[in-house]
Amino acid sequence: MQNYFSTDFKIGILGGGQLGKMMLYDARKFDIATHVLESNTEAPSAIACNKFVYGDIQDYETVVNFGKEVDLITFEIEAVNLQALQKLEELGKTVYPSSATLELIQSKQRQKNFYKKNNIPTSPFTNFESLSELKSAYQNNEFKLPQVWKAATGGYDGKGVQVLKTEADFDKLVDAPCLIEEMIDFEMELAVIVARNPSGETKSYPVVEMEFHPEANQVEYVLSPARITDEIAQKARYLAEKVSQKFEHVGLLAIEFFLTKDGEILVNEVAPRPHNSGHLTIEGNYTNQFEQHLRSILDLPLGDSSTKKPAVMVNLVGDENHEGQVLYKNIENILALKGVTPHIYGKKETRPFRKMGHVTIINESIEEAREMAEKVKQKIKVISDEKL
């Protein structure tokens, strides 16, 4: 059996953001060597890896050359050069998640087709090759507004998504392959993270509840476990595991769901990596999502995913009126609250709604944790001396 601990075995991680940074905590904990490829030398995971390689994760040559130096390639963001991953697999390198899964997931059109083909419940949708194709379909009365528009690729953090209420909203769209989905009148948004290793061992995390910021279309709070019935929780976890298995996924897969008003569960979208909805597993669960990702891609036994204590996570995003050198105002006040752990990603510059960190609140009671999260949100300000 391959030994990874304190050996020459190297994992190459594409991308050096906060997800990579938190993955490095666990790589360090296991003393597994890592190389990081990233084009920002001040990125959160520029340190704590064994080797930092400066370069563009979207550039074919750069990714292939980076991958040749390591034993296993993974990524912390899905916007990587797919052809390079395919090439590395041809060269006999292990790539997890595989290029085949990533190809399906990178395109929201292919993702939706995949759910349909595999009888995975999702909201009704139509794919279009261009903006003009979309417009003519509307003019031909092939669909009615409102609809949710999504760019086929490149969407992240609320970009590439637009609610179409009136015809005027078409002017906000870019000309790109896209899809429209029926708007779901949902009760709640849920998420489940599933880990799967190459041997096929599959473990899901307890269902979490996501509350979105009304303007920024970003997750503002995550609650674990979600305040739902056991029946719905089981249904969501079963479905999440099915999605991971159908994709023959290796690594973490985060599945976001709509819970409809009549108790139906629909897959919204997936991310093939550690996910914002799983950050609270660091403090709240027996095995955190980053360690679980490493266990998955290394074909090690998966860890216990269950809850140690109820947890709420608050995203720390840049104040909408500030831009410049970041200042975490009142952070000492939130440190005085019981069970509160801030995570500061290490980005030097703040800008409106930029993800700068998160705070986990652990409490015996999920309701109390949620109340405390509100307090945390009100107290701490991610600002700058320079106002916008």
Added chain:
Amino acid sequence: MQNYFSTDFKIGILGGGQLGKMMLYDARKFDIATHVLESNTEAPSAIACNKFVYGDIQDYETVVNFGKEVDLITFEIEAVNLQALQKLEELGKTVYPSSATLELIQSKQRQKNFYKKNNIPTSPFTNFESLSELKSAYQNNEFKLPQVWKAATGGYDGKGVQVLKTEADFDKLVDAPCLIEEMIDFEMELAVIVARNPSGETKSYPVVEMEFHPEANQVEYVLSPARITDEIAQKARYLAEKVSQKFEHVGLLAIEFFLTKDGEILVNEVAPRPHNSGHLTIEGNYTNQFEQHLRSILDLPLGDSSTKKPAVMVNLVGDENHEGQVLYKNIENILALKGVTPHIYGKKETRPFRKMGHVTIINESIEEAREMAEKVKQKIKVISDEKL
């Protein structure tokens, strides 16, 4: 108020071992910049700090020059150059724990005198300036065997401690300032970690139970919380907090106790830093000891020290028959056990009884965790291809 998070503020850490490595996880989590001074370029915390400085922590000039470059100096091992810390304080640098506390603690003679002076219960002892002074006291019938002999300074990991049963045992001793203590017929060894910040806020962790390896005089298992009555737990925590306050300590102070057969609690010795008995706080407590140390020395509010879940820690030490490039045999088997997290420090070479890592076991039941710890200990072997 000084802001530490994502700023130019720098902590200098003397020593780059596993304690420093684990402290860096939390410095990274808070994005507080760190410099590490260490003379082994392959030490566990050679990476993940913002700057690694190669040098000897016992060398006066090296430590002073290192300290001048940072805003606050701390250490992860107490064998540092004391005069250099005094000099840095004179130069206006903040040093926590202070040179004054360290001076008291570095010498076991001064430590014991301090307990006596402050009415802190400890085992009866006598200090000697040299081996010959010790021997003549014995010849003059000033004490009887058995006794525990301790070197005044330099003891660590079972070195510098010797049980004197017969006169022949005097031959094993080095000629150095030393003390002898009456042997305590104890029921159990306990430990409490106390955090104290410069504002005087003091918080102790729940009492843990330490089980020692019979031969190596090293902690083999730590159990949290200790299987003792509430009354004894309260007494130990009260006493631990008193010790920290009497020292006017800033940072973590780990206090080791003997619990005697008749329920008395005696201070054995203290360590002014994160401690082996607190490693399980990473998984088991609301705030882990390394984060708590950072909060203490930065005069931030202290975190909640209470227990999330019962925990047992097993030290992973080098097998007594192996020396050379380390191999963690059967580590994948222990990863399959529920609630098990290995920490691999990253030392490349194993040798008999060298501390190479530890494993934390989290479980609803402390008894079950203890049983599982036994299994972990039996399964995993820290060996090398080269046998001794």
